[in-house]
Amino acid sequence: xxxxxxxxxxxxxxxxxxxxxxxxxxxxxxxxxxxxxxxxxxxxxxxxxxxxxxxxxxxxxxxxxxxxxxxxxxxxxxxxxxxxxxxxxxxxxxxxxxxxxxxxxxxxxxxxxxxxxxxxxxxxxxxxxxxxxxxxxxxxxxxxxxxxxxxxxxxxxxxxxxxxxxxxxxxxxxxxxxxxxxxxxxxxxxxxxxxxxxxxxxxxxxxxxxxxxxxxxxxxxxxxxxxxxxxxxxxxxxxxxxxxxxxxxxxxxxxxxxxxxxxxxxxxxxxxxxxxxxxxxxxxxxxxxxx
Amino acid sequence: xxxxxxxxxxxxxxxxxxxxxxxxxxxxxxxxxxxxxxxxxxxxxxxxxxxxxxxxxxxxxxxxxxxxxxxxxxxxxxxxxxxxxxxxxxxxxxxxxxxxxxxxxxxxxxxxxxxxxxxxxxxxxxxxxxxxxxxxxxxxxxxxxxxxxxxxxxxxxxxxxxxxxxxxxxxxxxxxxxxxxxxxxxxxxxxxxxxxxxxxxxxxxxxxxxxxxxxxxxxxxxxxxxxxxxxxxxxxxxxxxxxxxxxxxxxxxxxxxxxxxxxxxxxxxxxxxxxxxxxxxxxxxxxxxxx
DNA sequence: CCAATTTACGGCCCTCGTAAGCATT
DNA sequence: AATGCTTACGAGGGCCGTAAATTGG
Numbered sequence: 001x002x003x004x005x006x007x008x009x010x011x012x013x014x015x016x017x018x019x020x021x022x023x024x025x026x027x028x029x030x031x032x033x034x035x036x037x038x039x040x041x042x043x044x045x046x047x048x049x050x051x052x053x054x055x056x057x058x059x060x061x062x063x064x065x066x067x068x069x070x071x072x073x074x075x076x077x078x079x080x081x082x083x084x085x086x087x088x089x090x091x092x093x094x095x096x097x098x099x100x101x102x103x104x105x106x107x108x109x110x111x112x113x114x115x116x117x118x119x120x121x122x123x124x125x126x127x128x129x130x131x132x133x134x135x136x137x138x139x140x141x142x143x144x145x146x147x148x149x150x151x152x153x154x155x156x157x158x159x160x161x162x163x164x165x166x167x168x169x170x171x172x173x174x175x176x177x178x179x180x181x182x183x184x185x186x187x188x189x190x191x192x193x194x195x196x197x198x199x200x201x202x203x204x205x206x207x208x209x210x211x212x213x214x215x216x217x218x219x220x221x222x223x224x225x226x227x228x229x230x231x232x233x234x235x236x237x238x239x240x241x242x243x244x245x246x247x248x249x250x251x252x253x254x255x256x257x258x259x260x261x262x263x264x265x266x267x268x269x270x271x272x273x274x275x276x277x278x279x280x281x282x283x284x285x286x287x288x289x290x291x
Numbered sequence: 292x293x294x295x296x297x298x299x300x301x302x303x304x305x306x307x308x309x310x311x312x313x314x315x316x317x318x319x320x321x322x323x324x325x326x327x328x329x330x331x332x333x334x335x336x337x338x339x340x341x342x343x344x345x346x347x348x349x350x351x352x353x354x355x356x357x358x359x360x361x362x363x364x365x366x367x368x369x370x371x372x373x374x375x376x377x378x379x380x381x382x383x384x385x386x387x388x389x390x391x392x393x394x395x396x397x398x399x400x401x402x403x404x405x406x407x408x409x410x411x412x413x414x415x416x417x418x419x420x421x422x423x424x425x426x427x428x429x430x431x432x433x434x435x436x437x438x439x440x441x442x443x444x445x446x447x448x449x450x451x452x453x454x455x456x457x458x459x460x461x462x463x464x465x466x467x468x469x470x471x472x473x474x475x476x477x478x479x480x481x482x483x484x485x486x487x488x489x490x491x492x493x494x495x496x497x498x499x500x501x502x503x504x505x506x507x508x509x510x511x512x513x514x515x516x517x518x519x520x521x522x523x524x525x526x527x528x529x530x531x532x533x534x535x536x537x538x539x540x541x542x543x544x545x546x547x548x549x550x551x552x553x554x555x556x557x558x559x560x561x562x563x564x565x566x567x568x569x570x571x572x573x574x575x576x577x578x579x580x581x582x
Numbered sequence: 583c584c585a586a587t588t589t590a591c592g593g594c595c596c597t598c599g600t601a602a603g604c605a606t607t
Numbered sequence: 608a609a610t611g612c613t614t615a616c617g618a619g620g621g622c623c624g625t626a627a628a629t630t631g632g
Contacts, residue, residue, distance in 0.1 A: 002367065004295055019587060032623055034588060044371055046378040050565070051587065053631035060384075060566050061377035068370035072363060076293065079359030080335055086352035087337040093351075274341070275351050310612060323598055325613060342612065344606035 004076060006040040007069040009033055013049060014066045017056045089276035091120045096281075097137070098146035099130040099200075101224040105243035106146055106162035106265045106288075114284050121277045129222055131199050137268050143275045145268045148202040158266040159285045165260035166206060167242040169227075169252050171234045177253040184212045191218040191236040193227045206261040207239045228252055295367060297331040298360040300324055304340060305357045308347045380567035382411045387572075388428070389437035390421040390491075392515040396534035397437055397453035397556045397579075405575050412568045420513055422490050428559050434566045436559045439493040449557040450576045456551035457497060458533040460518075460543050462525045468544040475503045482509040482527040484518045497552040498530045519543055 012022035013033065023033045041048050048062030058066065085091035098107050111123055128136060133145035134156060146161060168182050176186060192215040197204050199222050208214065218236040221227060225247060227238045232251030241263055245254045267285045269278055303313035304324065314324045332339050339353035349357065376382035389398050402414055419427060424436035425447060437452060459473050467477060483506040488495050490513050499505065509527040512518055516538060518529045523542030532554055536545045558576040560569055 001296060002371065005292060007367075020585095029624055030587070031589085031625090035622085038588085044374050046374045048374070051630095053586065056587095059378075061374050064377050064383075065370060065374045068366065068373065072366050072370065075359065075363050075366060076298075079356060079363065080293065082359065083335050083337045083339070083352050083356045086355050087350075092355075311610090320599055321612070322600085322614085326597080329613085344611070347612090 002040065002043055003036075004073065006036050007073055009036045010040055010048065011066060011069050011073065013037055013056065014058055014062065014069075017058075019056070085120070087276055089121070089278070089280045090118060092275065092277040093122045093124060094143045094275065094277050094281060095124040095126060095141070096144050096146065097126045097128040097133050097142035099133065099148070100127045101241065101244055102146045102162075102265060103127070104246040105164065105241070109288060110146070110161065110267075110281075110284060113288070114281060117284065118277065118280050121280070129199065130195075134268060137270055140270075143269070143273060143278055144281055146265055147268065148200055148263060149266055150268070151201045155271065156268045157271040158268050159282055160264050161267045161285050161288060162243075162265040163262055164242050165262055166203075166210070166239050166257060167245070167260065168237060168239055168255045168257060169231050169244070170237045170255060171231060172251055172253050173234075174237070174253070176237075176255060179255050181256045181258050183258045184210060187211065187215070187237065187239075188213055189216070191216050193218055193230050193236045193238045194220050195222055195224065195227065196220045203241075203263055206263055210239070210257065210259075210261045293331065293334055295364065297327050298364055300327045301331055301339065302357060302360050302364065304328055304347065305349055305353065305360075308349075310347070376411070378567055380412070380569070380571045381409060383566065383568040384413045384415060385434050385566065385568050385572060386415040386417060386432070387435050387437065388417045388419040388424050388433035390424060390439070391418045392532065392535055393437045393453075393556060394418070395537040396455065396532070400579060401437070401452065401558075401572075401575060404579070405572060408575065409568065409571050412571070420490065421486075425559060428561055431561075434560070434564060434569055435572055437556055438559065439491055439554060440557055441559070442492045446562065447559045448562040449559050450573055451555055452558045452576050452579060453534075453556040454553055455533050455556075456553055457494075457501070457530050457548060458536070458551065459528060459530055459546045459548060460522050460535065461528045461546060462522060463542055463544050464525075465528065465544070467528075467546060470546050472547045472549050474549050475501060478502065478506070478528065479504060480507070482507050484509055484521050484527045484529045485511050486513055486515065486518065487511045494532075494554055497554055501530070501548065501550075501552045 009022070009026065012026050013019055016022045016025065019030050019033055023030045026033065037049065044065075046061050046065070047059050048065055050057045050059060082091055107125065111125065114121070115123065126136075126142065128145070130147045133142070133147040134150040136142040137145045137156060149158070150156075168176070168187065170176050176182060179186070194204060194207065194217055219230070221230065224240050224244055227240055228244050228247055228249060230236065231238050232249050239257070242254065267282065269282065300313070300317065303317050304310055307313045307316065310321050310324055314321045317324065328340065335356075337352050337356070338350050339356055341348045341350060373382055398416065402416065405412070406414065417427075417433065419436070421438050421441075424433070424438040425441040427433040428436045428447060440449070441447075459467070459478065461467050467473060470477070485495060485498065485508055510521070512521065515531050515535055518531055519535050519538055519540060521527065522529050523540050530548070533545065558573065560573060
């Protein structure tokens, strides 16, 4: 069977057109070189080199095969390098799922840092409903996920990624719109827009805990962006992560909360994950550690 | 050193995800297979396959390396096939030099037939002054050349390719323009345009042989097309191969000659030429043999 | 006669296959 | 207990290197 070594030997002879020099370059003696090249020609059934007494000449088929052999050798070397790079995590792909409003906070931070440090790792970013994040990681659709604590963390390893206060969001013509900071009492009696309990349990618990009395719930919707948009339409008020301010909607005002509860986005990873680039991602996440 | 066989073994395991089945497919027993894959991983320094009791799983690096390994194996197989095809002349390149006015006669005939019969051989056509053809072949710039007998055929093998009569070409307003056929006497006294003796000795000999008396030579130029063009400009008359008629110039008329001398285009090849596609070219040339 | 490659031959390493070991389900 | 991969070990083959033969200028 044809062997990479035979290709390397042939290339050396084809490049020097001299069996002696080629053998020297390969750190072998001439006889094995002659035999291997002859064996290669035999297996191919093609004469690659014409041997004359004082010189060797490539046949047309040999010239063509030289090109191919060079490319094959280069491809093999490259494949070996890539495999090592992949193993080290310097080369590869990472698929990251994240809840959509993380696009306004942790995702740009994390991906910018990561892409700069590891330019040869391709990032696949997948916006996802928060409830799908943990399952996506567990089932291997994502290498990592960014979201709030899913509560039922079935064996997921997590790193804190981004910590921020909650803030009230009210229509810009609301009577509280220009308040400097709000207490739970001031929001009593308002109609609230929330995301469902099964979608963001941690966030919802933080909101309801800060509000002493259970609020009147007008409606529920899954995405924080949608909540802010509905507030802008005058349908009610809401408490959302402060980073949603970056939506820059003119129809709403963000108002800080007195003793605002903090919410934390986590990077979720399977502890047995095999993608080496993940270690780099976790290192970056740890370096972003909120104070 | 990494070996093609190791790549083949690895691909088999990666595709079956089962060392036993892979060994069966490769017609070897498991132990060598395990060892070779382990050796490959060892040499790469990369874990490619995670062995679990009941199943094997590719690591990300392994998945990537599988793609590369497949491509390398395919490239090698293709290179072997190409080398054999090249040797047989079914694949390759042919560089053919030809005197320029052969573009109106033998070249289209020959190249059309050849390209149809051997579509994987790339033809490089090089228009050349007739005097450069034989040298070009001898010095290896052309695999073959098409032209008149160069006289001094220093070891060139030739095949007759295209045989045609000479014809007179006169300005369309010339008093002989509508003659049905001409004798040497009728052209006596005309001023002739010829190609130089060192450029087309055979052609010139045929012309001077047919004209009983030496003509008055107005001027000489190398290309037959130029000769026809100058005749069209009213500078004189000429005798050229009949196929030049295909120039379709309205300012000249071609008039047959009584007992017209025939000239023959030859395919010239070095007898020791190494390009296998040449045998196909010569076979086509022989099948075009003028009657 | 010299340069360069191929052929001859002995020693060694490497690989294969059989058989035993080991781990996981 | 059974499946499936790895390790152990002896036999065989292939490859390397030294040395001799061959080919061509």
